[in-house]
Amino acid sequence: MAQIAVSTARDTRIIGLVSFGHMLSHFYFLVIPPILILLKADIEASYLGFGVILGAFSLSSFILQTPIGFLVDRIGAVKLLVWGLLIETAAIGLMGFADSFWQLLVLYSIAGIANTVFHPADYAILAASIDRSCLGRAFSVHLFSGNLGFAITPFTMLALAELWGWRGAFHAVGLIGFVFALYLWSQQAVLQNAMEFGDGKKKQGDGADGAPDGLKLLFSFPVMMCLLFFVLLTLGFTGIKVYFVTAVDLLYNMTLTTANYALTGFLTGTAFGIVAGGFLADRVGIRRMTAFITLGGAAVLIALIGSVALPDLAIFAAITASGFLQGLLLPTRDLLIRDVTPEGSMGKVMGFLSSGLMGASFAVPILFGWMLDNAYTQEIFWFAAVFIAAAMFCFVTTQDGGGKKPA
Numbered sequence: 001m002a003q004i005a006v007s008t009a010r011d012t013r014i015i016g017l018v019s020f021g022h023m024l025s026h027f028y029f030l031v032i033p034p035i036l037i038l039l040k041a042d043i044e045a046s047y048l049g050f051g052v053i054l055g056a057f058s059l060s061s062f063i064l065q066t067p068i069g070f071l072v073d074r075i076g077a078v079k080l081l082v083w084g085l086l087i088e089t090a091a092i093g094l095m096g097f098a099d100s101f102w103q104l105l106v107l108y109s110i111a112g113i114a115n116t117v118f119h120p121a122d123y124a125i126l127a128a129s130i131d132r133s134c135l136g137r138a139f140s141v142h143l144f145s146g147n148l149g150f151a152i153t154p155f156t157m158l159a160l161a162e163l164w165g166w167r168g169a170f171h172a173v174g175l176i177g178f179v180f181a182l183y184l185w186s187q188q189a190v191l192q193n194a195m196e197f198g199d200g201k202k203k204q205g206d207g208a209d210g211a212p213d214g215l216k217l218l219f220s221f222p223v224m225m226c227l228l229f230f231v232l233l234t235l236g237f238t239g240i241k242v243y244f245v246t247a248v249d250l251l252y253n254m255t256l257t258t259a260n261y262a263l264t265g266f267l268t269g270t271a272f273g274i275v276a277g278g279f280l281a282d283r284v285g286i287r288r289m290t291a292f293i294t295l296g297g298a299a300v301l302i303a304l305i306g307s308v309a310l311p312d313l314a315i316f317a318a319i320t321a322s323g324f325l326q327g328l329l330l331p332t333r334d335l336l337i338r339d340v341t342p343e344g345s346m347g348k349v350m351g352f353l354s355s356g357l358m359g360a361s362f363a364v365p366i367l368f369g370w371m372l373d374n375a376y377t378q379e380i381f382w383f384a385a386v387f388i389a390a391a392m393f394c395f396v397t398t399q400d401g402g403g404k405k406p407a
Contacts (some may be wrong), residue, residue, distance in 0.1 A: 014129050014194045015138050017187055018122050019145035021085055024177045025118040026149030027156075028092050028111060029057065029361075031173065033242050034154040034260055038166045045101045047246070051369025053105050054242060057112035058361030064113055065358055069120040069351015070214060077121035077347065078191045084117030085181040093174020096167040112358075120351040127338070127346045129194040139334040140278030144271055147327060150241065151267035154260040214345070218352045222340040225398035227356040229333075229391050233295075234360035236387035237326060239368045240266065240302060240319075243380060248315065251306075251377045258312055265320035273327020281331040286339070288396045294329040295392035298322040299385040306381020329395075336398060 032039065036050055045053070072080060091111040098104045122142060130138045160169035217223060244266065245259040254262075280290065301322040305315055341349045368380050 010194060011130055011138070014125065014191065015141050017184060017191065018081075018125055019142050020180060021081065021184060022118055022122055022142055023145040023149035024085065024180065025088070025115055026146040027153050027173065028088060028177070029115070030150055030153040030241060031092065031095075031157055031170070032108075033245060034157040034263070035161050035166050035169065036246065037256065038161055039104075042166070043098070043101055043104060046369075047372045048366065048369045049101055051365040051367075053101070053108055054365035054369075055362040056105050056109040057115070058358045058363075058365075060109045060112035061116050061358035062355050062362055064116045065120075065355035066218075066348070066351045068116040069348040069354070072117075072120040072124050072347030072351065073214075073345060076192070076195075077124040078188050078195070080117045081121040081125070081191075082181065082185050082188060084114045084121070085177065085184060086114075087111075088114035089174050089177030089181050091174075093171055093178065096170035096174070116351075116354075116358075119354040119357075120347040123350045124347040125191060125195060129191075137278060137282075139338075140274060140281075140331045143274045143327075143330050143334065147267060147271040147274055147330075151264060151271050154245075154263050154267070158257075158260055214348050217342065217345060218348065220340075222398055223349060223352065225394055226337055226340065227353055229394040229398060230353045230356040231360045232387050232391035232394060233326075234357045235364050236299075236302075236384045236391065238361050239364045239380060239384045239387075240322075242365050243368045243372065244319065246372060247377050247380050248305075250372065252309060252312075252315070254312060254315070262312075262316045262319050265316050266323035269320040269323030270327035270330075273324035274330050275327075276324075277328040277331040280328060281335050286332055286336050290329060290332050291392045291395040294325040295388050295395070298325040299388040299392070301325075302381050302388065303385035306378045306385075333395070336395075340398075 032050070032054060040047075040050065068080065088111045091107045091114065095104060095107045095111075098107060126138050126142060156173070157169050160172050164172065241263070244263050245256065248254040248259050248262065249256065284290065298321075301318045304310075305318050310318065337349065337353065338346075368383075371377070371380055371383075
């Protein structure tokens with residue numbers, strides 16, 4: 001019993017350290033959209049220009065995500081995770097000093113480069129440290145923390161901007177993250193020890209593929225289908241996260257406060273959907289019906305918001321429900337990825353899949369920003385719904401053709 005208690009306490013500590021950093025990484029991804037209107041009043045740029053700034057974060061992550069995944073498997077996850085968090089928090093804090101489009105672009109690009117460490121490093125640490133029987137719950141907590149980061153961003157940034165202006169808001173959230181990064185620095189030995197002597201079947205560095213074999217794995221059918229799923233799902237839901245507040249203001253004249261309430265509902269719904277989804281994944285496993293119900297339902301709700309002039313409360317309910325349905329699928333997604341990934345390769349596979357996520361995150365703010373500049377506001381919701389529906393079919397195809405680790 002004592003040994004079980006020690007193991008549980010260790011797992012809880014590792015999951016907590018990794019997940020809090022993951023929460024910050026998601027928070028920093030969304031710091032601009034909630035206060036975009038305030039930034040636009042002081043920084044001379046169009047909506048397309050701010051789309052370029054948002055896209056730069058994702059583009060820089062896209063370019064380096066897969067190489068960082070290989071580095072995680074080759075040299076270890078812990079140091080890369082610590083340095084990434086330190087650099088990203090510093091860049092976010094410095095954005096409060098920006099006076100021009102170009103300064104914001106450079107700093108947010110640096111933040112995007114630093115952000116590349118989180119998914120490959122986090123999953124490598126969890127896969128090597130946590131017992132397989134508890135890994136699904138560990139993934140669920142990790143996912144929840146990231147979406148909690150999204151959920152608390154809109155009103156945190158809005159409240160801080162009302163207190164200290166948008167510059168003070170960037171300074172404050174950067175400082176909070178930097179303090180945690182220093183604490184994580186002090187916990188490097190704990191994380192490294194967990195990876196080396198944890199309950200994982202194999203340390204992440206053991207037998208890791210060389211570049212040729214690693215590339216063969218990445219271009220195998222199940223991994224490529226997972227990549228396409230990541231891309232399409234990101235195109236759909238990132239477009240909503242980034243431009244929902246602005247779109248409902250332009251389309252239905254919804255106030256900034258009410259729109260941020262609705263966006264928070266969407267993000268909170270996703271977070272609680274993940275909690276329920278963890279139990280669902282443990283009970284029913286990887287099932288096609290899960291994708292049909294969750295992503296199909298979310299696509300219909302998002303298309304409805306863009307097609308019908310609903311009351312504010314109905315919009316809040318519909319966008320919150322779509323977020324919950326998205327979250328319900330995500331733990332099952334991670335189990336599918338784990339099932340198609342050989343041991344010792346989680347870093348490179350998650351880096352590769354995250355590169356697709358970040359590539360899509362680069363494209364969609366620019367696409368939707370152009371649509372807003374040209375008054376295609378309804379079409380934002382329709383495009384998002386189509387992308388989500390297409391992702392549903394990719395998940396089903398991966399589940400049918402995957403389920404077995406590539407040789």
